[in-house]
Amino acid sequence: MRPKATPKRQLLQGNEAIVEGALAAGCTFFAGYPITPASEISEILSVRLPRQGGTFIQMEDEIASMGAIIGASLTGAKSMTATSGPGFSLMQENLGFACITEVPCVIVNVMRGGPSTGLPTNPAQGDVMQARWGTHGDHPIIVMAVSTVRDCFDITVQAFNFSEEYRVPVIVLSDEMVAHTRETVVLPSREEITVFDRIRPDMPAEWYIPYEGDSRGVPRMAAFGDGFRHHVTGLVHDPRGFPTQRPDEIDHFMHRLFKKISKNLKTIQLTKSFFLDDAEIAVVAYGSVARSAHRAVLEAREMGIRAGLLQLCTLFPFPRESVERVARQCRAIVVPEMSIGQMSREVKRVNQGFCRVEKHSRIDGQLITPDEICNRLIQLHHS
Amino acid sequence: MPKEVTKLIHKYLRHDKKFPHVWCPGCGNGIILGALIRAIDDLGLQKDEIVLASGIGCSGRMPVYVDFNTLHTTHGRALTFSTGIKMVNPDLTVIAVMGDGDATAIGGNHFIHAARRNVNLTALVINNQIYGMTGGQHSPATPYDALSTTSHYGHIEQPFPIAELAVTAGACFVARGTVYHVKLLESLIKKAVKKRGFSIVEVMSNCHIQFGRRNQLGGPVEMLKWLRSHAVRVDKAREMSAQDMAGKFTIGVLADREYPSYVEEYERVRKKARDSAHKESP
Ligand SMILES: Cc1ncc(C[n+]2csc(CCOP(=O)(O)OP(=O)(O)O)c2C)c(N)n1
Ligand code: SF4
Numbered sequence: 114m115r116p117k118a119t120p121k122r123q124l125l126q127g128n129e130a131i132v133e134g135a136l137a138a139g140c141t142f143f144a145g146y147p148i149t150p151a152s153e154i155s156e157i158l159s160v161r162l163p164r165q166g167g168t169f170i171q172m173e174d175e176i177a178s179m180g181a182i183i184g185a186s187l188t189g190a191k192s193m194t195a196t197s198g199p200g201f202s203l204m205q206e207n208l209g210f211a212c213i214t215e216v217p218c219v220i221v222n223v224m225r226g227g228p229s230t231g232l233p234t235n236p237a238q239g240d241v242m243q244a245r246w247g248t249h250g251d252h253p254i255i256v257m258a259v260s261t262v263r264d265c266f267d268i269t270v271q272a273f274n275f276s277e278e279y280r281v282p283v284i285v286l287s288d289e290m291v292a293h294t295r296e297t298v299v300l301p302s303r304e305e306i307t308v309f310d311r312i313r314p315d316m317p318a319e320w321y322i323p324y325e326g327d328s329r330g331v332p333r334m335a336a337f338g339d340g341f342r343h344h345v346t347g348l349v350h351d352p353r354g355f356p357t358q359r360p361d362e363i364d365h366f367m368h369r370l371f372k373k374i375s376k377n378l379k380t381i382q383l384t385k386s387f388f389l390d391d392a393e394i395a396v397v398a399y400g401s402v403a404r405s406a407h408r409a410v411l412e413a414r415e416m417g418i419r420a421g422l423l424q425l426c427t428l429f430p431f432p433r434e435s436v437e438r439v440a441r442q443c444r445a446i447v448v449p450e451m452s453i454g455q456m457s458r459e460v461k462r463v464n465q466g467f468c469r470v471e472k473h474s475r476i477d478g479q480l481i482t483p484d485e486i487c488n489r490l491i492q493l494h495h496s
Numbered sequence: 497m498p499k500e501v502t503k504l505i506h507k508y509l510r511h512d513k514k515f516p517h518v519w520c521p522g523c524g525n526g527i528i529l530g531a532l533i534r535a536i537d538d539l540g541l542q543k544d545e546i547v548l549a550s551g552i553g554c555s556g557r558m559p560v561y562v563d564f565n566t567l568h569t570t571h572g573r574a575l576t577f578s579t580g581i582k583m584v585n586p587d588l589t590v591i592a593v594m595g596d597g598d599a600t601a602i603g604g605n606h607f608i609h610a611a612r613r614n615v616n617l618t619a620l621v622i623n624n625q626i627y628g629m630t631g632g633q634h635s636p637a638t639p640y641d642a643l644s645t646t647s648h649y650g651h652i653e654q655p656f657p658i659a660e661l662a663v664t665a666g667a668c669f670v671a672r673g674t675v676y677h678v679k680l681l682e683s684l685i686k687k688a689v690k691k692r693g694f695s696i697v698e699v700m701s702n703c704h705i706q707f708g709r710r711n712q713l714g715g716p717v718e719m720l721k722w723l724r725s726h727a728v729r730v731d732k733a734r735e736m737s738a739q740d741m742a743g744k745f746t747i748g749v750l751a752d753r754e755y756p757s758y759v760e761e762y763e764r765v766r767k768k769a770r771d772s773a774h775k776e777s778p
Binding site: 141142144160163164166168170172173174176177178179180181182183184185186187188189190192206207210336337338339340342343344345346347348353355356 | 510512565566567579588609
């Protein structure tokens with residue numbers, strides 16, 4: 114028996130761990146445009162991807178980057194781009210194209226202060242609603258958030274897997290703090306992680322119906338050049354991929370897009386719970402703020418406050434059931450976030466009068482500290 | 497219908513697609529599609545190895561009718577999608593068809609950068625000098641003083657010479673044809689598709705509905721005649737004075753040069769990257 118290799122401890126920043134996650138998940142194509150605080154992802158992939166026969170390409174802007182990764186995915190590659198606020202805004206139209214044509218791809222948005230050029234080197238969480246609703250029209254999408262360097266790896270792998278499994282673009286929200294924090298981590302080996310590859314057609318080409326969902330509601334995906342010639346369009350299309358104006362076909366198509374996600378909510382809505390079993394007061398947090406929240410909960414516990422933390426790893430589809438469970442159980446929930454209150458509104462929306470929900474927002478470009486959150490927990494404890 | 501034409505229709509048009517097509521009777525787009533199909537047939541390319549991508553506009557509807565791998569992207573972005581496709585599978589022949597607005601207004605940045613970057617793609621820019629699909633607003637190729645639904649008082653901007661723009665931007669192969677000179681168009685498309693590197697054919701076309709009518713240029717027949725009388729072969733143009741060329745445009749091959757294509761260059765990058773990785777971890 115071969116001795117098991119000792120797990121390698123590495124000092125990595127969040128952006129580097131995202132690269133490791135992408136490569137482990139099988140990403141072979143990256144297109145991007147430089148922007149702080151996401152540039153390291155491009156820089157490292159420009160070194161790593163060509164080594165293994167993949168492609169890194171720096172495009173003329175983020176619109177082009179998004180177009181290129183969709184084209185690459187349609188040709189069979191797992192593809193990704195990475196950006197920050199201004200670039201994320203530019204990607205929205207083509208992101209919608211990926212939604213309607215069901216093209217798997219991963220978009221990393223390392224959030225910084227906005228709007229506009231905003232605060233290029235400060236962390237923020239103000240793009241949450243844009244990630245959900247940024248492209249026009251009704252559309253399903255998966256949005257995930259990372260809070261630690263290890264998360265950056267795991268969630269990126271997960272993002273590729275969801276994207277491939279459900280043929281949907283997946284957005285990974287990071288922020289400047291996670292992106293540039295260095296931590297010692299042990300990353301899992303390739304054997305230890307699960308990688309999902311899109312299901313390709315295995316029938317004769319004449320039988321292939323490119324936009325007919327299988328039992329999961331997800332169509333099989335052929336790559337250009339595979340011999341399954343078909344049409345891909347951003348117009349609403351029938352199962353053959355041809356534009357349609359028929360209300361019955363439109364209705365069927367739109368509902369299938371949503372159903373393939375809603376049928377699998379349990380698998381997709383990932384959360385982490387800390388000390389929630391007996392909690393009376395809970396924090397609901399995501400991204401780098403979840404780390405401060407974790408710390409705050411520990412401190413509050415030391416003071417005898419029964420506090421807990423629900424960390425959201427999947428932001429959308431919004432993990433309604435998990436949040437509702439916490440709202441039913443606890444007296445109060447505090448939602449700290451580096452935005453004016455985007456996620457707290459979601460929490461309030463699902464809280465049908467079960468408990469008190471308070472936001473704790475910071476929009477001065479500074480990280481929310483454990484002390485701040487702990488103080489809120491103390492206040493809520495005494496009220 | 498001649499037997500040859502019927503044969504090509506059977507071979508290349510999609511039979512499961514609901515016809516009729518969306519184009520107005522007499523639109524130049526059909527002539528261009530015909531030339532493209534004949535060029536591809538002549539080159540002996542397999543349908544499976546062709547990707548026909550497009551942007552948005554009347555021109556953008558071309559791919560849906562033909563039995564290739566087809567992709568109808570977003571307005572102006574066909575070349576960006578095509579870049580991703582070609583880099584993942586360089587064996588595919590990737591052709592992007594675009595309108596003049598599509599390629600040089602909203603997609604102008606992608607257009608010049610695709611020419612500069614030199615990925616092996618073929619761009620087919622259908623220049624009907626107007627925004628056809630949206631109802632006849634002026635485009636970057638609309639002539640000075642022309643009338644459009646957004647230039648009621650005469651257009652006050654100068655048009656882009658699209659092919660010349662591509663020459664300056666660095667495209668390997670640049671040609672201009674018209675929907676009148678069909679045989680020439682076919683041969684230009686063939687050359688462009690065969691070319692390694694970024695190639696572009698600008699096709700002067702007629703939109704009698706949105707451009708011709710408003711500018712008293714007549715119907716399709718009159719507009720084709722106009723194209724005939726205003727097109728000058730490149731070699732002939734060289735001998736003509738600027739004065740004689742005023743209001744006219746050149747047709748034929750404007751540039752044909754050799755640069756290493758991005759696909760080949762990137763293969764070199766991959767090799768260098770592998771070699772340096774070996775050095776790092778012996
Ligand atoms: C982002 C965006 N803006 C505007 C439009 C509306 N639009 C559709 S086609 C078109 C112009 C088409 O003109 P051209 O590219 O010259 O092609 P043609 O229709 O003449 O073939 C415009 C502006 C759009 N589809 N997307
Ligand atoms: S509007 Fe013009 S470009 Fe569009 S189909 Fe009609 S004639 Fe052709």
